[in-house]
Amino acid sequence: MAEPTSTEARPTRAYVIHPDLGNARTQRRTPEHALAEAVALAHALPGIEIVGEEVARLRDPNPGTLFGKGKLAEIGTRLETAEAELVLVDGPVSPVQQRNLEQAWDAKLLDRTGLILEIFADRARTREGVLQVELAALSYQRTRLVRAWTHLERQRGGLGFVGGPGETQIEADRRAIDEQMTRLRRQLDRVVRTRTLHRAARAKVPYPIVALVGYTNAGKSTLFNRMTGAEVMAKDMLFATLDPTMRAIRLPDAGGGSSGRKIILSDTVGFISDLPTELVAAFRATLEEVLEADLILHVRDISHPETEEQAADVAEILDSLGVDENVALIEVWNKIDALSEDTRAALRRTDARTEGVQAVSALSGEGLGDLVSAIDTHLARVLDEARSTDIVILPFSDGRRRAWLHEAGVVEREEATEDGLRLHLSWTERQKAGFAALDEAANGGQ
Numbered sequence: 001m002a003e004p005t006s007t008e009a010r011p012t013r014a015y016v017i018h019p020d021l022g023n024a025r026t027q028r029r030t031p032e033h034a035l036a037e038a039v040a041l042a043h044a045l046p047g048i049e050i051v052g053e054e055v056a057r058l059r060d061p062n063p064g065t066l067f068g069k070g071k072l073a074e075i076g077t078r079l080e081t082a083e084a085e086l087v088l089v090d091g092p093v094s095p096v097q098q099r100n101l102e103q104a105w106d107a108k109l110l111d112r113t114g115l116i117l118e119i120f121a122d123r124a125r126t127r128e129g130v131l132q133v134e135l136a137a138l139s140y141q142r143t144r145l146v147r148a149w150t151h152l153e154r155q156r157g158g159l160g161f162v163g164g165p166g167e168t169q170i171e172a173d174r175r176a177i178d179e180q181m182t183r184l185r186r187q188l189d190r191v192v193r194t195r196t197l198h199r200a201a202r203a204k205v206p207y208p209i210v211a212l213v214g215y216t217n218a219g220k221s222t223l224f225n226r227m228t229g230a231e232v233m234a235k236d237m238l239f240a241t242l243d244p245t246m247r248a249i250r251l252p253d254a255g256g257g258s259s260g261r262k263i264i265l266s267d268t269v270g271f272i273s274d275l276p277t278e279l280v281a282a283f284r285a286t287l288e289e290v291l292e293a294d295l296i297l298h299v300r301d302i303s304h305p306e307t308e309e310q311a312a313d314v315a316e317i318l319d320s321l322g323v324d325e326n327v328a329l330i331e332v333w334n335k336i337d338a339l340s341e342d343t344r345a346a347l348r349r350t351d352a353r354t355e356g357v358q359a360v361s362a363l364s365g366e367g368l369g370d371l372v373s374a375i376d377t378h379l380a381r382v383l384d385e386a387r388s389t390d391i392v393i394l395p396f397s398d399g400r401r402r403a404w405l406h407e408a409g410v411v412e413r414e415e416a417t418e419d420g421l422r423l424h425l426s427w428t429e430r431q432k433a434g435f436a437a438l439d440e441a442a443n444g445g446q
Contacts, residue, residue: 011049015084015107016042017075019066019091020057029273029309031055037273038090038112040217044119051082065104066097076105088115091274095144113140113276120279128191135184136279142177145170207248207262207408208379208430211290213318214299215310216270219334223299223362224267227372251376261376266293273313287321294430295378296329302347302359303338328378330356332371337361387426392435395420401438408434 018035029037035055042048056075062068066089067075079087086108087101093111102109110118117140120133212220228247245267251260268287290296298314300307311331319325336344336359347359348367358374360367389412394402402421405411410427427435 009047011047012086013051013082013084014042014048014086014088015051015079015082016053016088017090018053018055019061019089020055021061021091022057022059029306031057033306034090038088041090041112041115041119042088045115046122048086051084052078054078062097063094064096065100066093067101072101072104079105079107086110098144112274116272116276116279128188131184131188131191132279135181135188136276138177138181138184140276142174142181145173145177207264208294208382209264209266209292210295210297210375210379211266211268211293212297212299213268213290213314214270214332215301215314216272218270218299218301218310219362220267220270220299223297223332223334223360224265226362226365226368228265251372261379263375263379266290271314271317273310275317290318290321290323293327294382295375296323296327297332297375298329299332299334299362301335302333303335328382330358330371330374330378333357333359334362336366337364387428388432390425390427390432392423392425393417393420394423401435404435404438 016035016039018031018038020031020034032055035053039050039053042050054075056067056071058067058071060068065072084107087105087110089101089109089111091112093101093109098109098111117133117137120129121137124130124133212224214220224245224247228249246264248262248264250262268290296318298311300311304310333347336347339347344359358367358371360371362368392405396416398420402423405423405425408427408431410425410431412424412426414421414423416422
């Protein structure tokens with residue numbers, strides 16, 4: 001018998017289209033750069049070969065096919081020449097438009113939401129991340145049942161009249177999706193409860209939280225790895241990191257030693273313009289670490305031609321998440337290694353003059369010493385302003401909580417009394433809450 005031969009699956013030939021509608025949203029970003037981002041998104045999905053790309057300017061979108069008759073035929077010719085099997089439309093496409101375009105072009109179609117969902121489904125690793133992606137995908141699919149209906153009608157030989165077997169099927173499909181979404185929400189609730197317990201456990205750790213946020217592919221994970229010595233996936237690719245990662249690290253002291261302030265550094269999913277609403281809701285929970293942060297590092301790819309537009313998108317998402325505008329924030333201008341020597345020197349001079357800005361290269365390490373110093377200075381300012389003084393008396397036998405207070409660096413002095421150890425404290429609300437959580441644990445949650 002001949003030995004079976006293994007052949008790799010042939011990549012799917014994809015054609016990327018960015019519809020330029022000329023509205024206020026697209027005016028923030030040039031159509032050409034928006035197309036480049038759409039192509040980068042497509043490259044982030046495995047098994048895709050880009051065989052063509054274009055900006056399609058639309059004055060008046062057609063409600064049935066998005067593109068007018070002439071543009072529809074023009075693109076169809078290019079798709080046929082490129083032998084494209086998949087069309088990626090960088091924008092919203094209604095279910096009816098998707099059905100009609102697939103029929104006209106004889107190719108599968110994904111809009112921006114569908115593409116991002118596919119990427120997230122491929123990248124999610126944690127249990128919570130997987131469940132959130134599945135929930136978001138079902139919510140998206142529920143709106144696409146008109147397409148599934150025509151497909152089923154064709155399979156059954158129906159005529160597509162209202163009231164035919166397709167209508168019965170679409171109701172059954174919708175009910176099945178609703179039931180599955182209910183099951184996923186229950187599972188997600190259990191996972192969220194577990195995460196809440198983990199957060200309560202972290203509250204007992206008296207260290208400030210520093211959260212990395214930024215546009216996707218800004219270099220957050222590379223910076224995270226550089227600062228923590230971790231090995232979080234970091235590639236020149238959109239959405240290389242999806243699941244949040246946290247590490248406790250100690251900042252170097254003024255002399256470069258290892259006795260500086262201890263912090264928890266949090267890496268988060270990258271933001272992107274026009275993030276699907278299904279995913280904004282689904283991933284809100286994974287971004288809760290940002291809401292609890294004492295300091296936010298907004299990592300920007302300063303070498304990107306539309307870095308200002310990307311920064312504006314990040315600011316919008318932070319605002320939509322409900323991040324307190326008073327939370328301390330440092331702008332980290334990353335990827336200066338990709339700039340010319342003169343531009344890099346000018347940026348370093350700018351960050352020396354500008355409060356809350358640090359120019360660095362997470363790849364080469366340039367500027368990281370100044371960034372670490374800025375983090376320490378910001379935290380000292382924020383935490384010292386928020387400190388209050390208290391006196392706590394502990395039994396002599398309570399070495400655990402005494403050690404916790406000393407590790408937190410909140411003990412100004414202590415003295416032995418007849419009742420036990422009298423500790424004079426200067427601490428933040430977070431440290432006070434962490435100590436209270438220890439107190440509850442010691443009393444069995446009473």
